[in-house]
Amino acid sequence: MPEQQLTRRDRYRRRTVAEIKEAAMAQVRSGGPEALSLAAVARTMAMSAPALYRYFAGRDELLAELAVDAHLALARTLEAAAAGATTPAARLRAVAVAYREWALAQPHAYRLACESPHGCVASAAQRSMNVLLDIVAEAGAPPDAVIPAPLRAQLHRWNDGAGRRGHPAGVRHFGLVWWSRLHGLISLELAQHTVGIGIDPGLLYRSEVETMVDSLRHGVTAGSSR
Amino acid sequence: MPEQQLTRRDRYRRRTVAEIKEAAMAQVRSGGPEALSLAAVARTMAMSAPALYRYFAGRDELLAELAVDAHLALARTLEAAAAGATTPAARLRAVAVAYREWALAQPHAYRLACESPHGCVASAAQRSMNVLLDIVAEAGAPPDAVIPAPLRAQLHRWNDGAGRRGHPAGVRHFGLVWWSRLHGLISLELAQHTVGIGIDPGLLYRSEVETMVDSLRHGVTAGSSR
């Protein structure tokens, strides 16, 4: 019933939507979310601008969908990187490097996904998160007890996707904190903050990743509660 | 020779510049850098839009200056927070809390300063950085030896402001990494990533800050060079 049962018009519509997104994403990649212009997209497609409103409610909705697509593309990249390594430590390094390389290859798309209000689609980011969570889970996380009680409860309540066994709070805590650390360095790098003072952001990143690998090895590095 | 020696016109000009920035910053605060409209600024000042070009080369330059101002305001806040605490650990907590509160109070201004291409003014961010560096220096940082050589060299070369004694590479490394960690969590919080999954970003932040306080106490937690 899928695909071939679609009417001619529906298949055509899908192609058009894909083409719009492609052109729009190209604009975002080269000039950031701000640079996305419906008029320009329409021009490259030899269409009139108002026609785009048959496919998207407006500029914001289009950006939101692009953000979701970006999240999924990032997640696929991380999954591939994780699959190519065997030990948890190697996987963590591979994923961290893949994360940075993806962000650097298309900085504006990364900003759209992770720093714009459009990118806050929890379900889209979840898939990347799961890659990290699985690594931490396999390596073994610290006991939940070291996490302050209120935070522990929230972590426990967090539902990380349909059909997945729940990870303990310690694992989730690590996953979140690590993501924030990777993101923090990359965010500063994209804003040129490190280059501005003559520091190679890649070296800084590697150093922070090794800190994470170490805490993965030693099993526990979470802070005391107070 | 300053202030009073200024001609009448010059003093007037300063007032006008300040008024423009004030109105512009108000717009940025309430709607982000994208929402800044020269036309709107001119309207609130009962001026014509082209008149603004006597004071700023264009929208981008105005945004850049606002970013510098934001950096300075943030730095002053951090300095005040640091001055209010006595021990390094207490100072670190106070500064971290002040940093987050400043960002949350005016999220768009924070984004302008730290995540937009306009905010990459190294000299402006330096003053906030120095607050962190001084705390680390007082607490005592790990020996430089644990830092990979190339990164160490770059850290050593980094000039953190006129008239300041140079901090060792270990101190600078800590300062940079900590800033990136604080920024990472706040960036995700501002993009609603943590709230989307039911985690209170404040709890996560406090937990990460405590991790930093611990490593400050133990003196050393830098990653091995590998």
Next chain:
DNA sequence: GTCGCTCTGTTAATGGTCGTAACTATGCAT
């Protein structure tokens, strides 16, 4: 005090954007 330059403001105009309205033609189901 007056001349002339610079600074600060104006209006007018160009070219760009998003989004809506009104209208036309085509695909497709009945």
Next chain:
DNA sequence: ATGCATAGTTACGACCATTAACAGAGCGAC
């Protein structure tokens, strides 16, 4: 064959940034 939802069009209104051309006030030099 008829009729309706779809997908496109042009025309329009309301913004916006920026430039050009022009007018008056401040202020220093003579």
